[in-house]
Amino acid sequence: MKANHLCLVSLAALLAFCAPAQADWASCLAGIRQSAAEAGVSRETIQSALGSLEPNDAVSFTDKQPEFTTPIWDYMAGLVDEDRVEEGRALLHKHAHWLHAAESRFGVDAPYIVAVWGVESDFGKGFGKRPVIQSLATLACAAPRRADYFRKELMAALKIVDNGDVAAEEFYGSWAGAFGHTQFMPTTFLSKAVDLDGDGRKNVVSDPADAFGSTANYLAKNGFEHHLPWGFEVKLPQNYAGPSGRTHRQAMSAWASRGITRLDGSPLGGGPRAALLLPAGREGPAFLVTKNFDAIFSYNAAESYALAICVLADRLRGLPGIQTPWPTDDPGLSREERKELQTLLIRNGYQLGEPDGVIGTKTKEAIADVQQRLGLTPDGRAGLKVLKALRGG
Structure with missing residues (x-):
């Protein structure tokens, strides 16, 4: 009887705790319905999209964006690997007609379009699994910040x-509401999407051609210049102490006067104004980047993201990747190496499911356990040290 009483008390406490949240959710949705009606959205769409909507888990991801939480060497290793380069080159050939159409119309080189496609959705294989409207409603009503942004x-x-x-049954995307082959946010879609193939519909979800054209249009509107290099890797003089940063753009002659050379030691020569990018500090790779880098940056407002796009575009056109080693004794892993790591963890008794190269919570916990036993820092990071240790075991 006492146990039952405690259960009833706990249930009552839980309901009391949930009630304000439910009331806030209902009140927020009511305001959204009114705003949508005032904006001209039909009653039918409002009812079908919002009528019985419940929040999802989108808020839990607001501080976990990999562009800002992942070491740059891990981020680059997972996004610019040999598998993605090989597949991207094949798709450049397969979709040459519509990529050329997008390049001709908007002046954005095809390798950049394909690189965005590869990084954003793994060439259409990963759009995201969350209903876009549900995620955005959750963020608009419950996000700790930027609620006005998500409401728009x-x-x-x-x-x-x-x-x-976009049909409601196809409207799935990321936790933040990005959707389609190249992961457009809804406001960006409304302002930048184009019907490249002329079928009467701007379809970035099931039509790669429209996604190519829309992405090219976006980059062109943000200052991308046809055939202008995004930048190139450079060599800093020893103990360099000059300026750096994406927004600190100067003439090539100014950088040359500070002792910066091309990677092989040859002079910088002429060229557009550029900024010095040091994504891992002065001990790591250094780049002089042009306004085309800034155009790519505008797509996701993260320097690591823009660098991944630009380096992948270079690799797609047959140029080498980053040559200077990252300043770490534990380099990041490619997707294939991450799958190998998961396979080895499973062989050692960890229950992870099918190896997929995605380092989720269970994989991180398994890695941390292995690291603990090896005397390494148990941070759950998928690096070369733990992979080599498991290979040797």
């Missing part, structure tokens, strides 16, 4: 469904 994106998402640009 939600209004745009409702208009997209109402316009018939």
Whole structure:
């Protein structure tokens, strides 16, 4: 009887705790419905999209974006690996017609379009599994910050469904509401999407051609210049102490006067104004980057992201990748190496499911356990040290 009483007390406490949250959710949705109606969204779309909507887990991801939480050498290793380069080159050939059409119309070189496609959705294999409207409503009503931003994106998402640009059953994407082959946010879709193949629909979800054209249009509108290099890797003089940073753009002659050379030691020569990028500090790779780097940066506002796109574009056109080693004794792993790591963990008794190269919570916990036993820092990071240790074991 006493146990039952405690259960009833606990249940009552839980309900009391949840009630304000439910009330806030209902109140927020009511305001969104009203705003959508005032914005011209049809009653039918509002009801079908928001009528019985419940929040999802989107808020839990707001501080976990890999561009800002992952070491640069891990980030680059996973995004610019041999598998992605090989597949990207094949797709450049397969989709040459529409890539050429996008390049000709908007002045954005095809390798950059394919690189964005590869990084954003693994060439269409990973759009995200969360309903876009549900995620945006959750973020608009419950995110600790940027609620106004997500509310605007939600209004745009409702208009997209109402316009018939994306069918509700296809409207899935990332936790933040990005969707389609090249992961457009809804407001960006409304302002930049194009119907490249002329079929009467701007379809970035099931039509790669429209995704190519829309991505090229976005980059062109953000200052991308046809055939201008994004930048190149350079060599710093010993104990370099000069300026750096993506926004600190200067003439090539100014950088040359500070002792910066091309990677092989030859002079910089002429060229556009550029900024010095040091993504891992002065001990790591250094790059002089042009305004085309800034155009790529605008797509996701992270220097690591822009660098991955640019280096992948170089690799797709047959140029070498980054030559200077990252300043770490534990380099990052490619996707194939991450799958190998998971396979070895499974062989050692860890229950991880099918190896997929995605380092989720279970994989991190298994890695941390192995690291603990090896006397390494148990941070759960998938690096070369733990992979080599498991190979040797």
